[in-house]
Amino acid sequence: MPFVYTEWQHFTTKDGLPNDHIFAVKADGPRVWIGTEGGLACYDKRTGKFRTWTEKDGLPWRVVSALDVDPKTGDLWLGMFGGGLARFSGGRFDHFHQLNSGLVNDVVYGVAVENDNVWAATTAGASRYNTVKRKWTIYTEKNAPMEEIWNYGVSYNDGKVYLGVWGSGVLEFDVATERWKDYLDPDGEMEIDLYRDDGIVHVITTGTSYIDRVLWVSTYFGMCRYDGRHWRGYYAKETGLPSDFGNAVKGRSADEAWYATDRGLAAVMDFKTDTWVTYTMDPKTHKGKAVVQRGSTVLKTIALEKTIPHNYVLWTEVDGSDIWVGTSKGLAWAKGSGYYPRLKAVVDNRAKPDASLTTGDASK
Numbered sequence: 001m002p003f004v005y006t007e008w009q010h011f012t013t014k015d016g017l018p019n020d021h022i023f024a025v026k027a028d029g030p031r032v033w034i035g036t037e038g039g040l041a042c043y044d045k046r047t048g049k050f051r052t053w054t055e056k057d058g059l060p061w062r063v064v065s066a067l068d069v070d071p072k073t074g075d076l077w078l079g080m081f082g083g084g085l086a087r088f089s090g091g092r093f094d095h096f097h098q099l100n101s102g103l104v105n106d107v108v109y110g111v112a113v114e115n116d117n118v119w120a121a122t123t124a125g126a127s128r129y130n131t132v133k134r135k136w137t138i139y140t141e142k143n144a145p146m147e148e149i150w151n152y153g154v155s156y157n158d159g160k161v162y163l164g165v166w167g168s169g170v171l172e173f174d175v176a177t178e179r180w181k182d183y184l185d186p187d188g189e190m191e192i193d194l195y196r197d198d199g200i201v202h203v204i205t206t207g208t209s210y211i212d213r214v215l216w217v218s219t220y221f222g223m224c225r226y227d228g229r230h231w232r233g234y235y236a237k238e239t240g241l242p243s244d245f246g247n248a249v250k251g252r253s254a255d256e257a258w259y260a261t262d263r264g265l266a267a268v269m270d271f272k273t274d275t276w277v278t279y280t281m282d283p284k285t286h287k288g289k290a291v292v293q294r295g296s297t298v299l300k301t302i303a304l305e306k307t308i309p310h311n312y313v314l315w316t317e318v319d320g321s322d323i324w325v326g327t328s329k330g331l332a333w334a335k336g337s338g339y340y341p342r343l344k345a346v347v348d349n350r351a352k353p354d355a356s357l358t359t360g361d362a363s364k
Helices: none
Strands: 008-011 022-028 031-036 041-043 049-053 064-069 076-080 083-088 094-098 108-116 117-122 125-130 135-139 151-157 159-165 171-173 181-185 203-211 216-221 222-227 229-232 244-252 257-261 264-269 275-281 288-294 297-304 314-318 320-328 330-334
Touching: 022 076, 022 314, 022 320, 022 330, 031 064, 031 076, 076 108, 076 117, 083 108, 083 117, 108 159, 117 159, 125 151, 159 216, 171 203, 216 244, 216 257, 222 244, 257 320, 264 314
Parallel strands: 022 064, 064 108, 108 151, 151 203, 203 244, 244 314
Antiparallel strands: 008 330, 022 031, 031 041, 041 049, 064 076, 076 083, 083 094, 108 117, 117 125, 117 151, 125 135, 151 159, 159 171, 159 203, 171 181, 203 216, 216 222, 222 229, 244 257, 257 264, 257 314, 264 275, 275 288, 288 297, 314 320, 320 330
């Protein structure tokens, strides 16, 4: 049965965050880095305490919109909304911006570490910085297949960099060959998806996540999955998605991905059986619910005392068996004690509505 997260912890400025508007979360072992509208924070899971950095502490810019950690050096890279790019190393911030580096624009939506390189997705293209050679490369419509240059997000895994671009779909950069490949909606329609599963659902893409040879994509008009041969589109009217407006996506495996939307958090828990779990919060009672669906069929609704702190979800991060969720009104930590990554036995698409579920303990 699909695992349903029932143990949630919330964090706001009352708990030590510099701001409740959470743009990015990056898990790094016992530390969890949080980018907010009012500064940078780090939560230590061992002590349960926050440490924060604002401009008075040397942070180059107050709005931290993207985060990634260099696995080789442990350096933290920050994308800043209007403030460029920064590296946090040894307690010091190094600042890169349009006037002192090859950063193409100071509005940075995404950042990703690729080997010795750091990628920054900006509103005027993408920049790639080689930290060893200290060399910058800029990618725009002049040297990359960008019909538009507004880059919303960037991710890296298994030798490939993926850019989510407004109006240009997803761009794939093969690190070994340095060749580009673009993924566009084949029917060319901006308003609707004329033919199901013929390609990416829309060209206004916001996030990418590549894992186990599967690419997960979020857009402003639906979500999708690509296994290298076949595309699958997801829409709210036929799945557990609370909305087609996606802010970000994080894949956990070839079968599971978490989508941050403007109306809640949704997870494809098993691709093969089209099983979803969606988490939302009642704005009146502040209590939550988890809805388990097989396609458009609701199997069960579970009342929760606590779930996401707000339905406008901007980011989601996989942290082992746990999930971190950044929203416009705080940070949430979903604790997956007993988490099991896939459905245990159900493969029948005709599952009955009263099918039992795993909530907090996958052995049940």
